[in-house]
Amino acid sequence: MSWREQLPSTAALLCEGGDERLALCAVKGSNKYGCRPQPDPLCAEFGSSTATSISSHAFDAAEAMRRQLLASPSRTSAAKAYAQAMDDVRNKLLNWCGLQDIKGLATLFAASGTDLHLIASQLMSQGTSQPPLVIMMDGCETGSGVANAVAGHHFAEQSAGGRRHQIGAPLNSGHVGAHAVQVVQLPIRQADGQPRPQDEVERHITHLVDGAALNQRKVLLIGLDISKTGLQVPSQSFMQALRQQWPQHLSVLVDACQFRLSNASLRSYLDSGFMVAMTGSKFLTGPSFCGALLIPADHAIRLSKQPLPEGLRQYCAQAEWPVGWRASSQLPARANFGLLLRWTACLSELHAFRQLPDAHIRHFLKVFATCIQRHLAHSDAFELLPTPELVRPIPGEWDSWQTIYPFVLWRTTPDGQRLPLSPAQTHEVYQLLQGGVSSEPQVTDLALPPLRGQLGQPVSCGHRQGVPVTALRLCVSARLIVEAVSHRGDHAEAVIQRALALLDRTEALIQTLYPSTNKEPHHAPSLP
Secondary structure (H helix, E strand, O other), X not given: OOOOOOOOOHHHHOOOOOOHHHOOOOOOOOOOOXXXXXXXXXXXXXXXOOOOOOOHHHHHHHHHHHHHHHOOOOOOOHHHHHHHHHHHHHHHHHHHOOOOOOOOOEEEEEOOHHHHHHHHHHHHHOOOOOOOEEEEEOHHHOOOOHHHHHOOEOOOOEOOOOOEOOOOOEOOHHHOHHHOOEEEEEOOEOOOOOEOOHHHHHHHHHHHHHXXXXXXXXXXXXXXXXXXXXXXXXXXXXXXXHHHHOOOOEEEEEEOOXXXXXXXXXXXXXXXXXXXXXXXXXXXXXXXXXXXXEEXXXXXXXXXXXXXXXXXHHOOOHHHOOOOOHHHHOOOXXXXXXXXXXXXXXXXXXXXXXXXXXXXXXXXXXXXXXXXXXXXXXXXOEEEOOOOOOOOOOOOOHHHOOOEEEEEEEEEOOOOOEEEOOHHHHHHHHHHHOOOOOOOHHHHHXXXXXXXXXXXXXXXXXXXXXXXXXXXXEEOOHHHHXXXXXXXXXXXXXXXXXXXXXXXXXXXXXXXXXXXXXXXXOOOOOOO
């Protein structure tokens, strides 16, 4: 039987070729993020900092790619069909990001942003006599598996190649003991949720880099653009200056996996000599998981000559790495059609977004920010976390505007006290918004408005009144911007009202779970 006859459906392929986070719950039909491999038009989706169900037009693009695979010449192997299609994905990604003219730029694909961190760290660590140092921002603001990945450890129970692993086990025995990668995580928010002062973070980084470089150690600095709660840290100018000081010792990886940046900002990072990791499943709202690592020419020339780091064969396929690299020739020539279809879906979202006039995007983001910030500020149920202004190489670009709004949940007791919700309580609200089942009978019985919705997963953000707390995140995505700005902006109000209705439902759930005697539950309006 040929590979074409065994090719699963589009929905099934979208859940293949990654780790266990892609698995669907048999009851709900969604993955651990509450997302489905089919369009879910009845869900108000404002959780793009975590994940989003695929859109109708993106699903159609993925289905068209599957049909294209089925129509490939009969003698074409699965690996060759995959390689040809991934080469087309690479070209489209570079074209729509305005990077097609950068000489020597290499593009490497992987199943997720965490995979990209693993690959970048492994490439950087090769051939070192001293244990390398990786400096990353707080794992709560990046991803739960990133610290394991950059340390050279397995971060999931299953890799993209299908092999089972023990989380935390090293990829290879050569990077243990004296040669193990040292990972330092830096907090970027304080205990009260306020952003840690940027100059304080940068002084800490300078101290670490100077010490390591003077001891002839390689350093990988991972900067965040943007964190889970919308922070940009450290600054681009700081990373440029530090790299100029230690060009032989310091490499910079920009974690732009949220992909909330303009073409100009992306190019600026690459022009600075930084590697950039990005995914299509956050701001772009493509299906989880699909990642791309952009490597500027000076790094690419050196890395192209290196052998494949031990342990990466189960995470990568030949067609996902740049042609002509020594390491790529050592990778298996297998097909990951799930990754291909996910990237195809993401590119359909990217193409639609890139057609919009920047001025229209900026206007919508300004209006959206005003409405959301005002709504959050005027409710006792919410505490909006402060997010400093974003600094971009071209001031005023659309990516200077905030697109992630993190907030802590509070409840009012019958005696009038205002108390923060615990992480477990916040997580219950998060799940109930998606249509989950509550342990509280009154929630099941309550006639709440027929609105299912998604916010970004809870993120740890310090303590309030001695209680650890987490923040939910309301996010505006490329897909929502396209909806709002298209048709002469006629749908902008509908997008904003849908976001406000989701916040109202969140508040109604809090008041139902934790009723106060002096307030009646507030019911949100129906989905516009």
